[in-house]
Amino acid sequence: MVGTRGPRAQWGQGPGTKDYRDGGDKGQGQQGWWGQGTKGRGAAGTVGTRGRGWWGQGQRGAGDSGLQGRWGPGQEQGPARVPPPGRRADVPPVPRPQRVLTADFCEGCKITNVEGIRSQGLGVQDAADKLIRVFAEQIFYTGFIHADPHPGNVLVRRGPDGKAQLVLLDHGLYEFLSERDRSALCQLWRAIVLRDDAAMKLRSAELGVEDYFLFCEILMQRPLQPGQLALANVLTREERAYMQEMASQHFQRILGVLRALPRPMLLVFRNINTVRSINAALGAPVDRYFLMAKSAVRSWSRLSGEKSSGIRGSSLFCWLRVAWESLKFEVALRLESISMKLMASTLRLLASWGLLPHSQEIYEYLRA
Structure with missing residues (x-):
């Protein structure tokens, strides 16, 4: 299958991983229109001195990779509560021994791999629709939010119904709202x-x-x-x-x-x-x-x-x-x-x- 990914460790994914289409760090992402003017030296200096330290203090523990073993299985309840047409995403089970590094083999391709999605006979629109609905469900209803859904953490594969199914990976950065x-x-x-x-x-x-x-x-x-x-x-x-x-x-x-x-x-x-x-x-x-x-x-x-x-x-x-x-x-x-x-x-x-x-x-x- 095009875009198939091999075994992937469920713990220990560091914040320095690069997986955006622009080649930047995951934390950069795509800037909102309101932030276009903050690219200058003055704004960058502000972020580097005060903004970053303040952000880091608020996120201690949220990105603890050891929490993935506990939070991963808990997230299974989220997609299951999504209204019809039913389950839109799959969360690989993660064994939870404290001293064991676990991995699972998940077939699929990155959510941004358009050719990989189409080669499976799946629709790009269907995948995008389910992506937005699944994470909106987390934010607005369950309150159990995957805060790092970059393309490498969201795979697309053919589901039991023959349509696109999402696979959510890397459960080390969650928040409770x-x-x-x-x-x-x-x-x-x-x-x-x-x-x-x-x-x-x-x-x-x-x-x-x-x-x-x-x-x-x-x-x-x-x-x-x-x-x-x-x-x-x-x-x-x-x-x-x-x-x-x-x-x-x-x-x-x-x-x-x-x-x-x-x-x-x-x-x-x-x-x-x-x-x-x-x-x-x-x-x-x-x-x-x-x-x-x-x-x-x-x-x-x-x-x-x-x-x-x-x-x-x-x-x-x-x-x-x-x-x-x-x-x-x-x-x-x-x-x-x-x-x-x-x-x-x-x-x-x-x-x-x-x-x-x-x-x-x-x-x-x-x-x-």
Whole structure:
């Protein structure tokens, strides 16, 4: 089979492993649009002196390779709880003796190996869809989050149903997100889609962040005002340089937002950004924004439903209220998705006519 991988150690995967398509360290990933201006010397110095030490203090123990033997089997419960069409991912069992290095033979190819996926008779779109749904389920519902889903840790193989099945490896970097934080995060995602500023501010405050607008843009990996992306295509070189310099000056605001968050949320950001990068590497065959928003609202409904009991939880009024709120969200989400697609098509058309400079980076952010 093309892309088949041999036995792989389940413990001892160091943080220096290089496996991104750009050849960089796993910790770099693909930068969000809000971080484009932080590439200058001033921002780099800030990260190197204060930012990195602060990050490291919050992650002690999260990357302990010895925890993989305990966390790996526990993750099996996550994919099993995914709603129909059923199990989308497989987690290889890991024996747990303290002094034994274990390995398992997993057939498959990297999630970013498009040729390898197609050679198995599988669909790239199906694999990308399951990737986003599985990790969204972890973030919004189970709270047991694989924080290092880079391409080398996610294999694709043919499942029992003949469709793509994901194999999750390397369980040394996990986080637990409390139900309280998950509920706030789900409702924040919903508020962003509905453009409800009051709710965005409230839910951000529940997560400990006052600068809610910047926080939401970091979380979504896109500007909340789509016009900002269009503006980026018509700026002159000097104007872009000025805006990048301004962005670097605002880096302390970004760092302040991250400092205010519960520590588990930092690895949630890592998960979201890595999955976005993989979807972009596959050519963005699915709408990540749409799928994650749907997962957030569905998970919030399930979390709320688990708390409800008796007449109140099953009353007709409660059902109608949930149905109405779901309908409003669905309409807003689909309009948002259509708007982003139309914007990407319009920018590409204007660029082909020579009316705007071509910017592939902007198209990728709109799609991924």
